[in-house]
Amino acid sequence: MIHFENVTKRYPGGHEGLSNSNFHIAPGEMVFLTGHSGAGKSTLLRLIGLLERCTRGQVRVGGRNLAKIKRGQIPYHRREVGMIFQDHRLLHDRTVFDNVAMPLVVAGLRHQEIGRRVRASLDKVGLLTKERAYPITLSGGEQQRVGIARAVVSKPPVVLADEPTGNLDPALSQEIMDLFIQFNQVGVTLLIATHDLDLISRMDRRILTLSHGRLKRDTPGKAS
């Protein structure tokens, strides 16, 4: 599903966010990405979501070479890749429902279809009763679940998460991980960047470890 071949990302000024990385994530895999701060986790995710383009090498997602995607096609690529952020990136002047509905509105779905799908997604993350609430009135864990509902509402085949449990206590983090496992069980390919080593050791999944922009270890998991 996700192929990296000799991928290097060099920023202006010479700093390499990612150096000569090679890996392959199969469809339906759930993979953790770890490493110290600045190891290149975010850079790697940003390359997959086409927030940035690699300097050298080739990134392929769903069989498509990302270098061949023109600027105008990027939105359509991003609809296939759900993204979850540490800071949730919710719009605070809109209700939970409207936040989750955004990807569907953007994709031009019909009104009834949007309502049905948003509620299904909110139900999955356990926030159906909060659909009319504003994000600011929710707890950190709830806000993150809204962010997750938004990332999966359009049923993308790939979901990326950048430190999704960064601000959460262990119990809430575990809840979030349980959600990810549920998505993985229905075939979603997940790539989760985190430096919560306790958590990922409990999960027992494949782990990609980055250090200074290089892929240092690729530890297979037993659970997947």
Add this chain to the structure above:
Amino acid sequence: MSLSKPKLRIDTWILRHLQVALSSLGRLCRTPLATLMTTAVIGIALALPTGMHVALGNIQQLAGGWDGAATLSLFLKQEVSEEQAMKLSNRLGTHPQLAKVQLINPDLALEEFQRLSGFKGALQALDKNPLPTVLVIEPLQQYSTPEAAEQLMAEFNQLTEVDFTQLDLQWVRRFHAITKIAARGVIVIGVLLGLAVLLIVGNTIRLEIQNRKSEIEITKLIGGTDAFIRRPFLYNGLWYGLSGGILAWLLVTLSLWMLSGPVERLAGLYRSEFDLSAIDIQTLGVLLLGSTLLGLFGSWIAVGRHLSDIEPS
């Protein structure tokens, strides 16, 4: 997975535009003060050229009343008797190019002059009536052009009874020239203020884009196309333009209404039935369509310049 643009049904497309249009209107209504101020600036900027255009139209209409009537005044010599004048008047009455001949008797003229001018005392001091007999001649419509009227004037100057002929065309011509300059001036001012509206809307939309930076970023992250992101801003500009145009119309109408009383009194003093005419439907159409397009175009420029600067990080 295909990256091509999905085909939308036409009714879905219309519905989406309607939704965006209404939600952008709603957004403007939620900040009434800011919206009102921007609208007021646009409205005033557009009211100025519109008001001048309407005023000019009124003046031209007023001049139009005088235009056709290229009246000739034949001032007869003092020694011409009343009887001779009468004969001349009758003779000219059968002239094929004339519509009307009116004889103004010097005694009657003096009487009227005394009554209206307020120089009664001074005029009574004169030992004889200084006023000549006057024949006021109105040519037929087809001989009312300046050229034809001038020919007639030359013809009447040959008459022995006539002292001199006066043709009141020169000032009409000058007046036309002045209104032409004024009309050109209105266009120049209109273009300049239209440009100002463009900049006002552009700047307002630029600020709006900055205020909604995070929303734009998030929309780009979840796969919103540029067209999708652009749309609410374009509708914003459109609403600003349209409401500014409506405000300009109201301002001009209000101003005309305030002027109509005094103008009527002034016209009354000139024994004219002139009435200030309001904005006609064509001007209104041009005003509203023009202001809407200016708003749309202004926001188009701002959006084109600033939207691509915002990329999600």
